[in-house]
Amino acid sequence: MTTTRTSRPAGDAGPTLADLDEDQLLERIFPALPGGPAVLVGPGDDTALLRARSGAVLATTDAMVRGRDWLDEWSTGEDVGRKLVAQNAADIAAMGGRTTALLVTLVADPATSVAWVSDMTTGLAAAAAEAGIAVVGGDLSSAPTGTLALSVTALGELDGEPVLRSGAQVGDQVAVHGTLGWSAAGLLLLQRDSATRAPDLVRYHRAPLPAYEEGPRAAASGATAMLDISDGLVRDAGRIAKASDVRIALDTGLLADDIGRLVPAVGADGARDCVLTGGEEHSLLACFPRAGVPSGWRAVGVVQDGSGVTVDGTVTVGGGWDHFARRATP
Amino acid sequence: MTTTRTSRPAGDAGPTLADLDEDQLLERIFPALPGGPAVLVGPGDDTALLRARSGAVLATTDAMVRGRDWLDEWSTGEDVGRKLVAQNAADIAAMGGRTTALLVTLVADPATSVAWVSDMTTGLAAAAAEAGIAVVGGDLSSAPTGTLALSVTALGELDGEPVLRSGAQVGDQVAVHGTLGWSAAGLLLLQRDSATRAPDLVRYHRAPLPAYEEGPRAAASGATAMLDISDGLVRDAGRIAKASDVRIALDTGLLADDIGRLVPAVGADGARDCVLTGGEEHSLLACFPRAGVPSGWRAVGVVQDGSGVTVDGTVTVGGGWDHFARRATP
Numbered sequence: 001m002t003t004t005r006t007s008r009p010a011g012d013a014g015p016t017l018a019d020l021d022e023d024q025l026l027e028r029i030f031p032a033l034p035g036g037p038a039v040l041v042g043p044g045d046d047t048a049l050l051r052a053r054s055g056a057v058l059a060t061t062d063a064m065v066r067g068r069d070w071l072d073e074w075s076t077g078e079d080v081g082r083k084l085v086a087q088n089a090a091d092i093a094a095m096g097g098r099t100t101a102l103l104v105t106l107v108a109d110p111a112t113s114v115a116w117v118s119d120m121t122t123g124l125a126a127a128a129a130e131a132g133i134a135v136v137g138g139d140l141s142s143a144p145t146g147t148l149a150l151s152v153t154a155l156g157e158l159d160g161e162p163v164l165r166s167g168a169q170v171g172d173q174v175a176v177h178g179t180l181g182w183s184a185a186g187l188l189l190l191q192r193d194s195a196t197r198a199p200d201l202v203r204y205h206r207a208p209l210p211a212y213e214e215g216p217r218a219a220a221s222g223a224t225a226m227l228d229i230s231d232g233l234v235r236d237a238g239r240i241a242k243a244s245d246v247r248i249a250l251d252t253g254l255l256a257d258d259i260g261r262l263v264p265a266v267g268a269d270g271a272r273d274c275v276l277t278g279g280e281e282h283s284l285l286a287c288f289p290r291a292g293v294p295s296g297w298r299a300v301g302v303v304q305d306g307s308g309v310t311v312d313g314t315v316t317v318g319g320g321w322d323h324f325a326r327r328a329t330p
Numbered sequence: 331m332t333t334t335r336t337s338r339p340a341g342d343a344g345p346t347l348a349d350l351d352e353d354q355l356l357e358r359i360f361p362a363l364p365g366g367p368a369v370l371v372g373p374g375d376d377t378a379l380l381r382a383r384s385g386a387v388l389a390t391t392d393a394m395v396r397g398r399d400w401l402d403e404w405s406t407g408e409d410v411g412r413k414l415v416a417q418n419a420a421d422i423a424a425m426g427g428r429t430t431a432l433l434v435t436l437v438a439d440p441a442t443s444v445a446w447v448s449d450m451t452t453g454l455a456a457a458a459a460e461a462g463i464a465v466v467g468g469d470l471s472s473a474p475t476g477t478l479a480l481s482v483t484a485l486g487e488l489d490g491e492p493v494l495r496s497g498a499q500v501g502d503q504v505a506v507h508g509t510l511g512w513s514a515a516g517l518l519l520l521q522r523d524s525a526t527r528a529p530d531l532v533r534y535h536r537a538p539l540p541a542y543e544e545g546p547r548a549a550a551s552g553a554t555a556m557l558d559i560s561d562g563l564v565r566d567a568g569r570i571a572k573a574s575d576v577r578i579a580l581d582t583g584l585l586a587d588d589i590g591r592l593v594p595a596v597g598a599d600g601a602r603d604c605v606l607t608g609g610e611e612h613s614l615l616a617c618f619p620r621a622g623v624p625s626g627w628r629a630v631g632v633v634q635d636g637s638g639v640t641v642d643g644t645v646t647v648g649g650g651w652d653h654f655a656r657r658a659t660p
Binding site for chain 2: 040041044045046047048049050051052053055056057058059060061062063064065067068069091092094095097101103104105107136137138139141142143144146147149151153154155156158162164165166226227228243
């Protein structure tokens with residue numbers, strides 16, 4: 001994945017959305033969008049039509065808003081497009097599925113530059129194409145001054161049964177695939193104007209790249225519960241605990257490598273916080289029957305009788321991001 | 331359909347979204363959402379899982395933004411929820427399909443009142459339930475001050491082949507099912523502070539109610555091309571003409587009843603404009619082989635050799651709504 005810093009922010013000079021009519025804008029966007037074998041009817045008609053071989057379809061939706069989910073100073077349009085793919089496709093993967101198609105809605109101040117929309121489309125189309133995902137439709141809507149929001153719906157298919165959050169069993173291993181805390185650490189570095197200290201973390205914050213194929217692989221390996229880490233390891237583990245009516249006991253001894261990896265960038269306390277509570281990581285968290293953790297996954301705890309989440313035996317109330325709260329926890 | 335005027339505008343007093351955390355808000359929303367036989371996994375996990383009996387799924391998305399798509403002075407949250415269902419389900423119907431499920435994203439200023447969100451949910455859930463549609467997922471995101479936007483994705487199923495815009499044949503009849511110009515006329519009355527002159531038109535503007543079942547029925551009757559009227563009869567007819575590489579000749583003599591119906595409310599010129607160019611109607615426009623127009627549909631023109639749209643033999647450039655244009659035509 002390349003994430004260049006050359007594209008322009010949304011409010012930069014050049015033509016704006018108000019300078020093009022909708023058809024002209026769509027003519028610029030459509031050719032960039034990847035198709036795929038699942039697409040029976042693509043963009044341009046009333047709806048898309050997708051093949052759903054298995055006789056069922058997974059569906060999820062996730063939005064990003066400028067100023068809340070990204071800042072133009074820190075993220076290009078291309079980053080935003082890539083991140084939209086990641087957060088939606090990770091949800092499909094977390095059910096054990098493969099994403100087949102995306103629909104994208106842009107709600108934008110007409111003063112938004114066409115260049116930004118082109119960059120976002122480039123990033124979204126590239127990330128989708130790399131993952132074998134078609135982009136099959138969308139909508140454009142004008143918005144009040146300063147507003148730029150994107151909403152993506154992802155559709156996907158399962159090979160077998162879905163892996164829900166509610167299937168964890170006492171005695172299961174709790175395991176992670178992918179990084180922990182990189183997105184949060186990258187954000188901290190941007191906030192401290194220290195992006196050069198760890199460009200890989202910053203890059204991951206801007207455009208996470210979870211291993212989507214691990215979702216179906218975990219399902220085939222017998223995962224009993226799974227989700228992707230959107231709001232932090234502790235909080236998301238709490239969701240599995242609640243849905244499965246179990247306790248999840250996390251062990252920071254098993255997270256030592258994850259924490260150690262971040263210490264040079266954000267210090268010891270920052271590293272621990274990022275690993276335990278950092279959101280937007282989109283790595284997969286799953287439970288597996290004892291001794292059933294697949295290669296490439298690493299155990300981070302166990303499933304016990306009880307409720308909630310413990311960290312090294314201490315009950316925690318969580319942390320992580322709440323969209324509408326007056327004060328968000330870090 | 332009842333559209334009471336009792337619910338509060340989005341910025342009214344009472345608790346706001348900032349007073350609840352996301353889980354508390356979702357706990358208020360989830361119980362209102364209709365399920366259905368197509369839902370294998372509903373809201374609350376990473377994604378929904380829907381049955382797709384036919385082995386394929388229709389997918390479309392459409393957004394509404396406060397200040398552009400509705401004004402709080404004129405539309406309640408319930409109206410907005412109903413309109414969201416209508417505009418998305420009409421797109422599925424226009425392919426000849428039946429809507430099975432919706433996903434809903436709310437992008438809102440945290441100062442938005444919880445009461446407005448509850449009203450919107452009520453309207454959306456009621457309109458969905460009346461049409462046999464499940465609501466299976468969504469997303470919540472905070473937005474800059476003053477912004478309130480909703481994005482809905484609709485999924486649906488086909489009994490047979492999809493009816494595209496591109497199948498119209500020279501010699502076909504062009505026909506409409508449902509009203510023409512009511513939404514635009516209702517908007518004009520609101521703009522003129524004359525809503526009491528024709529409450530039925532105003533009600534239709536606030537919450538259109540197309541006959542979704544006519545889409546599959548038209549498909550079964552041999553419709554060669556179809557769409558729903560989102561941007562005005564002339565402009566949408568132009569879309570079929572372009573996609574099918576034909577000319578569509580509209581005859582206002584066939585629209586006399588439609589125009590006459592609106593004259594008392596908006597005058598003769600206004601009535602003609604509303605019928606020909608009024609958007610957001612979501613009635614169905616379709617082409618049928620000669621003598622194949624189903625009962626309940628009425629012919630409004632014919633398909634000819636050529637391109638574009640004529641009205642009584644005169645070529646027209648259209649009209650209708652463009653989302654980002656500096657000056658929208660009425």
